[in-house]
Amino acid sequence: MKKVAIIGAGPAGIEAASILANQQVEVLLFEKSLNTLSNMLDKAYLFPDFSPANDLVDKLNKKLLHQQITLFTGTEITDVKKDGKEWKVIDAKGMSYIVSAVLLTSGYSVFDAKRKEELGYGIYNGVITSIDLEKMIKYNQIENSMGDKPKRIVFLQCVGSRDEKSGNNYCSKICCVTAVKQAIEVKKLLPDTDVYIFYMDLRMWGQSFEEMYRESQEKYDVSYVRGRISEAASTFDKKIQIKAEDTLLGVPLKMTTDLLVLMVGMEASCGTKTLAETLHIKGEYGFAKSLNCHLQDNETTQQGLFIAGSCKRPMGINETLADARSASVIIMDYINAMQENDK
Amino acid sequence: MSNFGFNISNTRVISMDECNMGNVERLHLEVPSFKRCISCGACSATCSAHQFTDFNIRKLHNLYRRGQYAGLQEELKACMLCGKCTLVCPRGVNLRSMIINMRKILYEANKR
Numbered sequence: 468m469k470k471v472a473i474i475g476a477g478p479a480g481i482e483a484a485s486i487l488a489n490q491q492v493e494v495l496l497f498e499k500s501l502n503t504l505s506n507m508l509d510k511a512y513l514f515p516d517f518s519p520a521n522d523l524v525d526k527l528n529k530k531l532l533h534q535q536i537t538l539f540t541g542t543e544i545t546d547v548k549k550d551g552k553e554w555k556v557i558d559a560k561g562m563s564y565i566v567s568a569v570l571l572t573s574g575y576s577v578f579d580a581k582r583k584e585e586l587g588y589g590i591y592n593g594v595i596t597s598i599d600l601e602k603m604i605k606y607n608q609i610e611n612s613m614g615d616k617p618k619r620i621v622f623l624q625c626v627g628s629r630d631e632k633s634g635n636n637y638c639s640k641i642c643c644v645t646a647v648k649q650a651i652e653v654k655k656l657l658p659d660t661d662v663y664i665f666y667m668d669l670r671m672w673g674q675s676f677e678e679m680y681r682e683s684q685e686k687y688d689v690s691y692v693r694g695r696i697s698e699a700a701s702t703f704d705k706k707i708q709i710k711a712e713d714t715l716l717g718v719p720l721k722m723t724t725d726l727l728v729l730m731v732g733m734e735a736s737c738g739t740k741t742l743a744e745t746l747h748i749k750g751e752y753g754f755a756k757s758l759n760c761h762l763q764d765n766e767t768t769q770q771g772l773f774i775a776g777s778c779k780r781p782m783g784i785n786e787t788l789a790d791a792r793s794a795s796v797i798i799m800d801y802i803n804a805m806q807e808n809d810k
Numbered sequence: 811m812s813n814f815g816f817n818i819s820n821t822r823v824i825s826m827d828e829c830n831m832g833n834v835e836r837l838h839l840e841v842p843s844f845k846r847c848i849s850c851g852a853c854s855a856t857c858s859a860h861q862f863t864d865f866n867i868r869k870l871h872n873l874y875r876r877g878q879y880a881g882l883q884e885e886l887k888a889c890m891l892c893g894k895c896t897l898v899c900p901r902g903v904n905l906r907s908m909i910i911n912m913r914k915i916l917y918e919a920n921k922r
Binding site: 684691693718721 | 825827846848849868872875876878901
């Protein structure tokens with residue numbers, strides 16, 4: 468039997484499903500939500516090439532039209548058990564499926580910005596998250612709380628990341644470049660809007676990220692301030708006043724802004740946390756843990772249980788796709804070895 | 811009035827809403843590379859004046875772009891225009907030209 472269960476139909480789940488299916492493996496792809504790729508549906512453009520997110524969504528969904536793949540949407544997997552050499556995957560309705568291997572691609576969820584009460588999300592209308600801004604960019608409706616075009620937009624990095632108070636000491640990695648990308652998009656739509664980005668460090672780790680940062684300064688006049696905003700408050704005219712230190716000058720700084728955009732970090736999704744716990748592969752911060760991060764990054768302590776994508780740690784989309792492809796190779800090896808042994 | 815030995819401290823806070831950014835825009839036009847600075851401090855590290863005095867071109871650049879011009883004109887006189895800062899800058903900021911133009915812009919602004 469060549470049958471694999473994949474839990475989570477995000478970019479990682481779909482990419483792995485498609486590659487395994489092309490190798491004549493029967494794939495059962497389970498998705499808790501009613502839609503595949505639910506984290507990607509409101510994205511406007513992808514970094515670093517500004518390609519429309521819809522294009523990638525369409526291309527990935529097209530890969531699912533394969534006779535070897537069965538997609539179960541609205542199906543939450545509640546338990547996964549080792550059953551002899553095989554695995555038993557059980558959904559919320561009690562249906563169980565027997566497979567040779569399981570791939571966990573249950574992904575991330577975004578940090579709930581309300582947990583940083585001092586930044587005013589959910590209290591003042593002018594405070595939004597990077598997810599909200601992405602939607603505004605996608606539908607070309609960048610407006611402040613009064614429904615006007617904003618004259619100034621301030622981004623704040625590391626909301627829920629690199630922050631002991633949020634319980635997350637790690638860096639979410641993609642927010643730095645996302646802010647640069649969104650700042651450029653704002654400037655393209657509203658050239659007269661002042662854009663400021665408050666950062667602790669700017670981590671331009673990927674190919675052409677640094678060039679994008681440089682372009683944002685040179686071509687789009689985006690201003691960068693090194694310093695973390697300590698608090699936000701509303702002014703009488705419904706603007707947001709922020710306080711920070713310009714740490715390069717060693718001087719406190721304040722300004723009012725029409726929109727304050729909180730760059731929210733990535734956390735292990737609820738499904739990732741629960742399944743990692745059930746399967747005894749729970750790593751730091753609720754993410755799933757691989758055997759080791761160099762040579763066995765898709766394998767776990769459980770034989771036949773594999774992991775890929777942002778259920779392991781914060782990852783960008785291109786990295787997630789590459790990780791799913793690498794998991795597929797390891798899973799093929801595992802299934803083939805299993806069949807050899809059975810002969 | 812009696813002097814009780816108390817006074818009111820002026821705030822050190824930079825209020826970006828009250829800053830006059832006109833001089834910054836003028837400098838952008840004269841020296842477009844000005845915008846590319848990432849405050850690495852290589853310019854200050856190589857600066858001969860910085861080795862012996864408080865002259866810190868990285869900091870002066872930061873003050874200028876936040877609209878804090880007070881005292882800058884005087885401080886900029888410490889620069890000997892040797893141009894080593896321009897040679898080391900990783901972002902290709904034309905610092906020498908930036909300093910000359912800052913002096914020019916501030917001179918004209920203060921003359922008014």
